[in-house]
Amino acid sequence: MKQKMRNTRNKPKAAKITFSLRDTWDIMVIVVLLSSVVYFSYYVRNNQTAVSVWPQIQFVKVNGKLTATNRIDFKKIIRKRIAGGFFRVPMDQLEQELAELPWVYRANVERFWPNTLTVTIYEQNPIARWGDVGLMNAYGEVFFPESTDAYASLPLLFGEQLRAKDLARVFENSMQQLKPLNLQLRGLFEDRRQSKHLVFSNGLVLTIGDGDVSEKITRFITAYEQYLSPYLAEVKKIDLRYTNGLAVEWKNPHLANNLELERNL
16 A cells, blocks of 8 residues: 655744743843933933032031131132032132132132032231231231221331232331330331331331331431430431431421530530
8 A cells, every 4th residue: 555655844843932030130121221211311301400510519618717707708609619519619710719808818629529528718817907908918918808907006018019028028127127226116108119118106207218228227226326315205207318327307396406506515
């Protein structure tokens, strides 16, 4: 009997789809990531301002003292400059603006991750008054606070502001030179011609001029020790603008004649 020839070709078998535990985990991770991206995009779109200033400065630490007036202006400057967030604080500009406050000589600003700003304040240290409304610090720099009433006991200097350091040096050297006489200087003035005038605590004025200040003070010291000492309280002004001498202006004009007569006896 003839057997029917069967098609011996192998029929394709149905593919079996299987998922391992690892495949399932990978899919879950992808879903979470896509969800995070979608959420973040939505958050950024609706909270652009908050994202742009992240992270924000939440703490400002201040080292050093601030006057009441400086404290108000200090807060205004800080609030303005930290508004852009931790990474956008303009450090150099902030230090410069703080140093422009009347009683601040220098400011140093540092950031500490993630939300802190530290400001170190170096105060002005006044050593003299400058005219009617200014003060001079220990570095010979002039600044102008709202009031100088509390510093009325400081020496008074005045002249062209660009020459403030030079005048401070002249004043200090003159004080040291006059120290052995126990005469206290209270001020130094320089006019437009750079002619200098020293003022003592008793009101006596030494007109120095624009020459060698040290040499002219030496000349005054010699005159003081030889004959002016007993009468100094009666002297109004001493002019040292001469080459080898000086001129004395007396409070009482008649005293000059009497002293001259006594010296001629």
